[in-house]
Amino acid sequence: MVVEIDKQSGFCFGVQNAVEIAEKALLRGEKIFSLGPIVHNDKEVERLSTLGLASIDHDEFRKLKNCKVLIRAHGEPPETYITAEKNNITIIEATCPIVKRLQSKIKETWLKTKEGNGQVVIFGKPGHAEVVGLLGQINNEGILVSGPDDFQKVDITRPVYLFAQTTMSVKEYRNFTDILRFKMEENGISDPDMNLIINKTICGQVSNREPHLKAFARKHDTIIFVSGRESSNGKILFSVCKNINPDTHFVSSPEEIDKSWFKGKKSVGICGATSTPKWLIENIRDIISNI
Numbered sequence: 534m535v536v537e538i539d540k541q542s543g544f545c546f547g548v549q550n551a552v553e554i555a556e557k558a559l560l561r562g563e564k565i566f567s568l569g570p571i572v573h574n575d576k577e578v579e580r581l582s583t584l585g586l587a588s589i590d591h592d593e594f595r596k597l598k599n600c601k602v603l604i605r606a607h608g609e610p611p612e613t614y615i616t617a618e619k620n621n622i623t624i625i626e627a628t629c630p631i632v633k634r635l636q637s638k639i640k641e642t643w644l645k646t647k648e649g650n651g652q653v654v655i656f657g658k659p660g661h662a663e664v665v666g667l668l669g670q671i672n673n674e675g676i677l678v679s680g681p682d683d684f685q686k687v688d689i690t691r692p693v694y695l696f697a698q699t700t701m702s703v704k705e706y707r708n709f710t711d712i713l714r715f716k717m718e719e720n721g722i723s724d725p726d727m728n729l730i731i732n733k734t735i736c737g738q739v740s741n742r743e744p745h746l747k748a749f750a751r752k753h754d755t756i757i758f759v760s761g762r763e764s765s766n767g768k769i770l771f772s773v774c775k776n777i778n779p780d781t782h783f784v785s786s787p788e789e790i791d792k793s794w795f796k797g798k799k800s801v802g803i804c805g806a807t808s809t810p811k812w813l814i815e816n817i818r819d820i821i822s823n824i
């Protein structure tokens with residue numbers, strides 16, 4: 534049985550950067566906290582906690598004073614930085630630069646819409662840390678949409694400035710923009726593209742993986758998709774593989790591997806999300822190879 538790891542799977546640039554920043558601080562012997570799990574992968578969080586990285590939630594953060602707190606790749610709203618300053622907390626900045634740029638762009642657009650009649654609409658997952666950070670840039674005055682039915686939240690007679698959370702599905706974002714354009718046409722707006730400003734903000738580290746994973750999933754009898762269950766990018770990329778190859782299995786740890794999946798199979802492909810560490814994928818490869 535051939536067992537192949539997808540070369541593009543593993544941490545994206547933003548997550549890799551955040552993990553390296555944390556590791557360097559821990560190796561210097563610094564006591565640091567991560568505001569929220571540093572990555573949506575329990576195994577990697579466990580590994581870093583053995584090095585001394587403690588995860589805290591926002592309630593715990595507000596009670597802390599005189600310490601160091603790492604902001605993970607998803608970014609944070611401005612209130613977090615204000616609290617840190619008040620409580621003498623040193624921020625270790627690990628927000629992904631792509632998310633930082635998106636935060637600035639959304640804020641800049643929102644300030645412009647205040648002078649006109651426009652509205653900022655964010656296509657993202659309610660409650661997701663990145664979305665909380667994006668909405669925070671604009672005083673929570675943006676409209677959050679997460680699926681086709683949410684077009685009703687948008688006033689299609691006013692200009693719409695549309696942005697997507699970086700890890701959303703390209704296909705679902707396109708569907709949503711098509712619905713808005715269709716509704717505008719239905720309402721007699723002769724040139725919807727003047728009224729609907731679509732910002733292509735899904736990260737290339739996510740969107741480029743979709744076509745690549747489709748080809749990878751097609752190539753193998755069985756696909757093992759490795760990801761934390763909380764990873765939204767993991768859910769999207771898993772369904773990309775599953776749609777192409779129904780014999781795709783989602784696992785978040787080596788213990789979930791079931792020997793019966795490989796009976797009579799000639800080739801197995803192993804891939805994962807942008808939050809899946811390479812060492813975990815390799816670990817799973819070794820277990821499957823032994824089977």
Ligand code: SF4
Binds near residue numbers: 546548607631736807
């Ligand atoms: S998916 Fe893209 S935007 Fe999000 S953390 Fe990774 S590199 Fe940054």
